[in-house]
Amino acid sequence: xxxxxxxxxxxxxxxxxxxxxxxxxxxxxxxxxxxxxxxxxxxxxxxxxxxxxxxxxxxxxxxxxxxxxxxxxxxxxxxxxxxxxxxxxxxxxxxxxxxxxxxxxxxxxxxxxxxxxxxxxxxxxxxxxxxxxxxxxxxxxxxxxxxxxxxxxxxxxxxxxxxxxxxxxxxxxxxxxxxxxxxxxxxxxxxxxxxxxxxxxxxxxxxxxxxxxxxxxxxxxxxxxxxxxxxxxxxxxxxxxxxxxxxxxxxxxxxxxxxxxxxxxxxxxxxxxxxxxxxxxxxxxxxxxxxxxxxxxxxxxxxxxxxxxxxxxxxxxxxxxxxxxxxxxxxxxxxxxxxxxxxxxxxx
Numbered sequence: 001x002x003x004x005x006x007x008x009x010x011x012x013x014x015x016x017x018x019x020x021x022x023x024x025x026x027x028x029x030x031x032x033x034x035x036x037x038x039x040x041x042x043x044x045x046x047x048x049x050x051x052x053x054x055x056x057x058x059x060x061x062x063x064x065x066x067x068x069x070x071x072x073x074x075x076x077x078x079x080x081x082x083x084x085x086x087x088x089x090x091x092x093x094x095x096x097x098x099x100x101x102x103x104x105x106x107x108x109x110x111x112x113x114x115x116x117x118x119x120x121x122x123x124x125x126x127x128x129x130x131x132x133x134x135x136x137x138x139x140x141x142x143x144x145x146x147x148x149x150x151x152x153x154x155x156x157x158x159x160x161x162x163x164x165x166x167x168x169x170x171x172x173x174x175x176x177x178x179x180x181x182x183x184x185x186x187x188x189x190x191x192x193x194x195x196x197x198x199x200x201x202x203x204x205x206x207x208x209x210x211x212x213x214x215x216x217x218x219x220x221x222x223x224x225x226x227x228x229x230x231x232x233x234x235x236x237x238x239x240x241x242x243x244x245x246x247x248x249x250x251x252x253x254x255x256x257x258x259x260x261x262x263x264x265x266x267x268x269x270x271x272x273x274x275x276x277x278x279x280x281x282x283x284x285x286x287x288x289x290x291x292x293x294x295x296x297x298x299x300x301x302x303x304x305x306x307x308x309x310x311x312x313x314x315x316x317x318x319x320x321x322x323x324x325x326x327x328x329x330x331x332x333x334x335x336x337x338x339x340x341x342x343x344x345x346x347x348x
Contacts, residue, residue, distance in 0.1 A: 001310045002285070005068035006300040008317060010280040012064055016057035017128065017276065018182070018269040019328075023047035023054060025183015027094065027121025028176070031114060033187065033198035037107075040114060042341040044098060046190040049335045051098065055091065056324065067313045071145060071303040072287045079139060079147040080131070083163055087127050094120035122176065129175025133168030136279065137161070137224050138289035141296045145303075147288075157224050159291055167224050174213040181206035182268045185252070189261040192338050203256055203264070211249070214275075225289070228282040238281035245274025 026047050034040040065073045077084060097117035101110055137157055140147045152162035155169075164172075184203040188196060222229050232238050251267025254260075283289070287303065290296035304310065 001307060001314075002068075002300045002304045004314070005064070005304065005310055006284060006287075007280070009061060009064045009068060010277065011273075012057055012061035014273045014276040016054070016061055017179075018272050019054040019057055020051070021125070021179045021272065022183050022186035022265070023051040024094075024121045024124055025179045025181070026187055027117050027183070028125070028180040029183055029187065029199065029202055031118050033184075033202060034195055037110060038341045039195050040110075041102065042191060042195055042339060043187065044101070045341055046187060046339045048098070049331065052095070053328065053331060060320070060324070064313075064317065068305055068310060069287060069300065069303050070305060072298050075141065075146050075288060075298060079141075079149050080134075080163065082151060083127060083131070087124070090120045090124045090127065094124070125176045125179040126172040129172035130163060130168040132175065132276075132279070133171035134163060135283070135288070136171070136221055136228065137165075137167055138291040140292050141288055141290040141298060142292055143296055145296075145298060147290075161291055167220055170213075170220055171217055174210075174217045177206060177213055178210050178272065181210050182265075182272065185255070185261055185265040185268050189265050190339050200256075200259070200261075207252055207256065228279070231282045231284075235281045235284070238278050241274045241277035241281060243274075245271045245278065248272075248274055 026043055030040055030043040034043045062073070093116055097113040097120065101113035101117070104110070134149075138161075139149055140159060140161065150160075150162045152164040153160050155162070155165045157165050157167050181203060184199045184206055187199040188203055191199065248267045248270030252264050252271065255262070255264025255267055285299040285301050286297050287300055288298040290298075305313075
């Protein structure tokens with residue numbers, strides 16, 4: 001049961017990165033691919049019906065973590081207290097900028113909120129990537145099951161470690177570029193005209209950079225945590241998801257070459273889910289690796305809720321998951337097709 005919940009939480013986090021990732025990617029790029037006010041409202045219109053629903057996956061993943069692994073959630077929240085507040089403020093600023101931007105027909109007002117939207121959209125993937133880097137590298141969990149970690153120390157990966165070091169920053173940059181490339185494919189699928197042409201060019205530039213950073217991050221991860229790679233040959237699910245993200249990459253480049261951007265966007269989602277799931281398979285059952293002593297590792301086996309709680313929650317999880325899938329399927333069906341900017345005052 002602990003393994004099942006480990007994978008349920010991991011999958012929900014991966015789905016959040018894919019779903020909220022494309023609208024963060026749109027935010028990263030919108031200052032560059034949309035030059036006029038109408039074009040920027042076209043970008044916002046593409047993500048407008050979707051972005052707030054996408055954040056449900058983050059809340060659901062946190063709720064599942066609270067139900068299944070409350071000790072890990074408590075330790076992570078206390079240890080990453082500053083980083084958690086940065087994430088919350090990033091989400092708040094992004095939401096405010098989307099909703100407030102078109103309330104006043106003034107260039108200064110709209111330019112300010114466009115800048116806030118870009119800032120929040122850039123910062124969030126870096127924070128998510130740094131969070132993944134901390135999970136892969138490890139944190140100073142002690143015998144009490146808690147840790148306290150500053151924002152940065154010497155930028156080295158040996159104790160005392162900080163949230164930011166050369167490894168976690170590298171993973172953060174990799175996440176930023178990947179999310180931007182993911183968003184470029186979404187916009188290429190949903191837009192037409194000048195914005196479409198610009199995001200096509202952005203996608204062609206960004207995806208080779210994604211591959212380069214992926215290779216650098218892989219080498220760095222092997223240096224920082226060799227245990228991940230020693231576990232890979234003995235983890236069948238890691239091999240499965242490794243194939244998934246390689247297939248996703250193939251779909252991305254095939255879709256870009258043939259200008260079938262829905263195919264490329266789906267491939268991008270497969271790449272992101274595959275790489276996160278492969279990482280999860282290689283670290284199982286560890287959820288918070290201790291840099292002080294492996295005996296202090298917080299795992300799915302020693303930090304889970306009771307068997308009764310896991311079993312009871314499972315039924316409710318499946319009900320909720322089906323409802324959310326149906327909601328998103330209907331949402332994408334309603335808003336299928338190319339987007340056009342609404343008349344000023346009538347929408348984004």
